[in-house]
Amino acid sequence: MLAAHYRGSYLKEVRMARLSRNMDSGIAYVLAQDAANEQNNLALDLFGDETDSVLIEQKHWGIFNLATVKSFVLTDTLKQVFLMGHETTSDAVAVYLSDEDRPLSVSGDTRITGNAEVPKAGMRKSYVDSRPYSGDQLVYGKISDSKRTLNGLESKWIKEIETELDFDPAKLPTLNGGDEQVSFFAEAKKFNASALSQLGTQLSGQVILYSDTTVKIAATAQLDNTIIYAKSIVVADGFKGNCQLFARDSITLGNAVTLTYPSVLGLVSREKMVDQAKITLGKNNRFEGIIFSYEPKRSALQTLVSIGEQSSVQGEVYATGLLKLGKQVKVAGKVSCNRFIMQTPATLYENFLIDVVLNRKARNRMYLSSAIFTGVAENKKILRWEN
Known part of the structure; x- marks a missing residue:
C-alpha cells in the first residue's frame, strides 16, 4: 500500500510536469504567431502521438489580444489566460x-x-x-x-x-x-x-x-x-x-x-x-x-x-x-x-x-504597445496574466 501510494504521487508529479511543459509550448506558439496567421480557436497535438494536446483560444479585449491556453492529458488539465502586447524597444x-x-x-x-x-x-x-x-x-x-x-x-x-x-x-x-x-x-x-x-x-x-x-x-x-x-x-x-x-x-x-x-x-x-x-x-x-x-x-x-x-x-x-x-x-x-x-x-x-x-x-x-498601430513590431510578449 505504501509503495502504491508513493507510485501514485510520483506519477501525478510526472503528469503535472508534463502538463506544465506543454503549457509553456502552447504559450510560446501563441507568442510566435504573426498577426496575419492568428487563429481564434486551435487544437494542437504537440508531438503527434495523441497524448499531449493543447487548446488555444484567442480574441480581442479592447485593443489588446487575449489568449487562453489549455494543456490536457486525459482528464488532467492546466489552463492560463493572458493579455498580449507588442515590443516597442526599436522605436526611439x-x-x-x-x-x-x-x-x-x-x-x-x-x-x-x-x-x-x-x-x-x-x-x-x-x-x-x-x-x-x-x-x-x-x-x-x-x-x-x-x-x-x-x-x-x-x-x-x-x-x-x-x-x-x-x-x-x-x-x-x-x-x-x-x-x-x-x-x-x-x-x-x-x-x-x-x-x-x-x-x-x-x-x-x-x-x-x-x-x-x-x-x-x-x-x-x-x-x-x-x-x-x-x-x-x-x-x-x-x-x-x-x-x-x-x-x-x-x-x-x-x-x-x-x-x-x-x-x-x-x-x-x-x-x-x-x-x-x-x-x-x-x-x-x-x-x-x-x-x-x-x-x-x-x-x-x-x-x-x-x-x-x-x-x-x-x-x-x-x-x-x-x-x-x-x-x-x-x-x-x-x-x-x-x-x-x-x-x-x-x-x-x-x-x-x-x-x-x-x-x-x-x-x-x-x-508593451498595441497592434492597432501600423508598423508595430511583430514580437509579442505577455502583458498581463488574468484569472
Missing part, C-alpha cells in the same frame, strides 16, 4: 509631428529626449511670455523629416471598435447597479448602461458596458479591466482604476484621476460631426497606457486630445488631429499628432511646446 521616437509646412517651436523649460520627426521647416527656439528656451540643444536625440500624414491605425481594429460603438445596447440586460466580477476563463458579460445616472459599483474581469448616451463614472467606482463603449464618457475627479474607454463624441477626465497600465482612452469619431470630437484630461492626472483619437477623413474641426497642467502620461499619445499640452505636462513615451496647440491667457499658439517634458527613454522598459 519621442515626437512625431506631421508636415504642415510649419516649424516646431520650443520655449521655456521644454525638454525632448529621444528622436524627433518634424516638418521640413525644422525646429527653432522661441520666446513666450518673455521667457527663452532654457535648453542647450533642441532635441536630445536625432532630428529627421516627417511625412504629410501620421502613420495610420490598423483598419481591422478601427472597424471592430466602430462595430462595438454602433451596437444597440437595448439588446442587452440592464446593469442594475450591483457589483460584477467575471473570470477570464468564463464568458464575458455585457450590459446596457444607458439608463445609469452614474456608475459607482465594482466591476472586475470580463465585463463590457454599452451606452448610447453619456456614461458618468463616479470617484467611488472600482473598475479593473472593464471595457466601456459609449457616445461620451465622463470620469469624476479623484477616480482610480484600470479600464479601456471608447467613445464617439468625447471622453472627459476630471482632476487628479489615476488610470493604471494598461488603460486606454480611444476616440473614434464619425465623418461630418457638428462638434469637435475630443479627449480631455484635467489637471494632475496620472495615466499609464494608450491615448488615441481617430477620424476617417480629415475635417475642418480635427479631433483634439487635451492634457491638463501637471499631468503625466506613461505610454503613447496618438492624435489624428490636434494635441494640446498644458504647462508642466510630462510624457514618458511617444507623442504623435498633426499639430500641437498651446493656450495661454493671452494667446493661442500653434506648434509650440512650452514647459513640457517629452522623454522617450523614461518609459518603462517592460511597456
Whole structure:
C-alpha cells in the first residue's frame, strides 16, 4: 500500500510536469504567431502521438489580444489566460509631428529626449511670455523629416471598435447597479448602461458596458479591466482604476484621476460631426497606457486630445488631429499628432511646446504597445496574466 501510494504521487508529479511543459509550448506558439496567421480557436497535438494536446483560444479585449491556453492529458488539465502586447524597444521616437509646412517651436523649460520627426521647416527656439528656451540643444536625440500624414491605425481594429460603438445596447440586460466580477476563463458579460445616472459599483474581469448616451463614472467606482463603449464618457475627479474607454463624441477626465497600465482612452469619431470630437484630461492626472483619437477623413474641426497642467502620461499619445499640452505636462513615451496647440491667457499658439517634458527613454522598459498601430513590431510578449 505504501509503495502504491508513493507510485501514485510520483506519477501525478510526472503528469503535472508534463502538463506544465506543454503549457509553456502552447504559450510560446501563441507568442510566435504573426498577426496575419492568428487563429481564434486551435487544437494542437504537440508531438503527434495523441497524448499531449493543447487548446488555444484567442480574441480581442479592447485593443489588446487575449489568449487562453489549455494543456490536457486525459482528464488532467492546466489552463492560463493572458493579455498580449507588442515590443516597442526599436522605436526611439519621442515626437512625431506631421508636415504642415510649419516649424516646431520650443520655449521655456521644454525638454525632448529621444528622436524627433518634424516638418521640413525644422525646429527653432522661441520666446513666450518673455521667457527663452532654457535648453542647450533642441532635441536630445536625432532630428529627421516627417511625412504629410501620421502613420495610420490598423483598419481591422478601427472597424471592430466602430462595430462595438454602433451596437444597440437595448439588446442587452440592464446593469442594475450591483457589483460584477467575471473570470477570464468564463464568458464575458455585457450590459446596457444607458439608463445609469452614474456608475459607482465594482466591476472586475470580463465585463463590457454599452451606452448610447453619456456614461458618468463616479470617484467611488472600482473598475479593473472593464471595457466601456459609449457616445461620451465622463470620469469624476479623484477616480482610480484600470479600464479601456471608447467613445464617439468625447471622453472627459476630471482632476487628479489615476488610470493604471494598461488603460486606454480611444476616440473614434464619425465623418461630418457638428462638434469637435475630443479627449480631455484635467489637471494632475496620472495615466499609464494608450491615448488615441481617430477620424476617417480629415475635417475642418480635427479631433483634439487635451492634457491638463501637471499631468503625466506613461505610454503613447496618438492624435489624428490636434494635441494640446498644458504647462508642466510630462510624457514618458511617444507623442504623435498633426499639430500641437498651446493656450495661454493671452494667446493661442500653434506648434509650440512650452514647459513640457517629452522623454522617450523614461518609459518603462517592460511597456508593451498595441497592434492597432501600423508598423508595430511583430514580437509579442505577455502583458498581463488574468484569472
